[in-house]
Amino acid sequence: MYAMREALAAFRRAPVLTGLSSGMVGLALFVVGLFSLSTYNLQIALSAIEERVEVVVYLRDDARQSEIDHLLGELAAFEEVSQVNYVSKRDALERAQRDLPEFGQLFIESEVNPLPQSLEVELRPGNRTPDVVEQVASSARNYPFVEDALYGEEWVDRLFALRRIGFASTAVLGLAFAMVAALIIGTALRIAIFARRDEIYIMRLVGARNGFIRRPFLLEGALAGLVGAVLAAALTYSTYRMVYAYLFEVAWIPGSWVGIGLLAGALFGACSSAVAIRRHLREV
Secondary structure, three states: OHHHHHHHHHHHHOHHHHHHHHHHHHHHHHHHHHHHHHHHHHHHHHHHHHOOOEEEEEEOOOOOHHHHHHHHHHHHOOOOEEEEEEEOHHHHHHHHHHHOHHHHHHHHHOOOOOOOEEEEEEEOOOOOOHHHHHHHHHHHHOOOOEEEEEOOHHHHHHHHHHHHHHHHHHHHHHHHHHHHHHHHHHHHHHHHHHOOHHHHHHHHHOOOOHHHHHHHHHHHHHHHHHHHHHHHHHHHHHHHHHHHHHOOOOOOOOHHHHHHHHHHHHHHHHHHHHHHHHHHHHHO
């Protein structure tokens, strides 16, 4: 209780200094919040594109129904496959007339249906990788009545290359922003502790132990970091609303990410304060 009272009293004694510390923490974490918002929306966009990854097995016109049923069962037996849909020549023609209106008249005037029958292989989430789709496509190509099995190889490779680049960029830039935030928080709290160096010196003279001296500063740092994290969350949400209203539609980050940000602000503040007070205790 003493440590909490002293931490709150420090906010009342020097509101400008503690406000400056919390503001610096908030601005540092605001950058992290903007990066998190961008990263989350990039993940959503890539996931939406990944959901469209499927293998299309084109069948010869002379393929018997028993052979098609056998292949359909073989493909459905893959653990990575969620379902296999059969598309007849007539269904393919109706799709083309509906989805490609610019060629609709051409299909109508043609006396022969030029489109092949096919099997559409849908994969389970998390299994739409280049290795899995290539394995499924290669298995289908082994059947003599299969014309070809396509999945947009170059497109899939580029998609997953983009995912790898995005993951690496997120890890590197996120770590860099976190380190910058920690340095700013530490600098701000060191200024606050330096302003109270005389108080620390007097407490040491009357026999106060290091733990007793350190606790109020740790709580003060945690509170400053928490206030800064709340400010960063508010700024990030305001930016999100402005982008959503005036530029384009974006998604708000999950609540767990916000909770982690608040916890990170408090931990950054406490750790930075611990480093700063430890240094001053050694010097006194």
